[in-house]
Amino acid sequence: GVFVNGRPLPNAIRLRIVELAQLGIRPCDISRQLRVSHGCVSKILARYNETGSILPGAIGGSKPRVTTPNVVKNIREYKQGDPGIFAWEIRDRLLADAVCDKYNVPSVSSISRILRNKIGSLSQPNQYENGKQVSPQSSISYNHIYPYSYPNAMSPSGTKMSNPPGVPVTGGHVSISRGWPSAHMVSNILGIRAFMDPSAIASAEGYAPKMEDWGSVNRATFPSAHGVNGIDKSAIDADIKYPQPSSTLSSYVPACAYSPSNQYGVYSGPAGSYVSPGHHWQAQGTSLSHPGGGVAMHPSDIHSSMAFKHGMHNHTLISVTLQLLSIINEI
C-alpha cells in the first residue's frame, strides 16, 4: 500500500478497516484488501474495541507543564524561608504541603531550573523593595562600567562564594559593588573614589542615576574624536585593538576600561550592552570605557553633555573626568 512513514493512516482507511471487521471479514483479509500491514489492522481494531474511536492518538507535544505559577510561588517561598534548602527537599515539601501530587510534582532538575531561571530573576526586585540591599545605583553603575558583570557566585579573586548559581542573591550577600573592587579598578589605580563609588556620587548629588542615564552620559560625554593630543585615532585604535605591553596608553586602558573578563573580549567585541546597535565594537570609543577613541573634548563639551541629563549635578563626575583627561594628556 501507500503510507507515509510516521504518519497515521487516512481516516477513510481506518474507518474502512473497522467497517470490514464489523462485517465479519477476517483481519488478514482486511490487511490484504486494503494493503495495510496486519499489525496495523490489529492495532486499529484493538484501539477501536477499547476506546470506540478510530482516530489516531495525539502526535507530538509535551506533557502538561508542572511548573505552574502556584508551584513556582511555593518554591520561592521555600527558598526564601530556607536559602540553603535542597531541590529534593523542596520537592518533598511540595508533596507534603499538597501543592503537588506524585503525578505532577516537578523533578529535582526542574526545581533546580526554576531556582536558577525564575526564582533568581524574580528575587531581584525584592532586593530593592526590602531596602536592605545595596543601593540600586551601585549595581547599575557598575553594570554600566563593567558590562560584563562578574558572576554572582564568584568573588573577584575567583573563589567560590556561598551562593550557588541560581540561588537568589538576597540580603546583600553578593553584589557587584562588593564583588568588584580590585586592584584593577579605576578608583584604585587613579586614586579616584567618587567616580567608581556610586554611593559617593549619590551622597554628594542626591541623585540616583539610571543605567540608561549612565550610558547616555558616557555616550554623550565622549563623542567620537579624531585623536588625543595629536595622536591619530587610527593609531590609538590599533593600539587598543592590539595592546602592547610597552604601550603606556594600553597599559592604562585595559585596567581602566575593561573588566577583567572584558579584557578577554577586547578583540571579539561583544560590547553590545553599551554600544548602540549597528555600531562596530570600536564605537565604544565613544564611551568612557574606551578613552583612546574619543576623549579629545573640551570641558565645555563635558558640561553641556552632562547638564542635559535630568539636571544631574555632576561636579564630581566632571572633576573626575578632568583628572582622567589630564592623565591621558600626560600620556
Next chain:
DNA sequence: TCCGTTACGGTTGAT
C-alpha cells in the same frame, strides 16, 4: 496460516 506483540525508524509539536 493467522494474529498479537514489539523493535525500529520515522513524524510531530510543546518546551
Next chain:
DNA sequence: TCATCAACCGTAACG
C-alpha cells in the same frame, strides 16, 4: 531558530 523530548505512527519480524 534550533535542539530536545516524549508522544504517536505503520512496517516488519518474531513467536
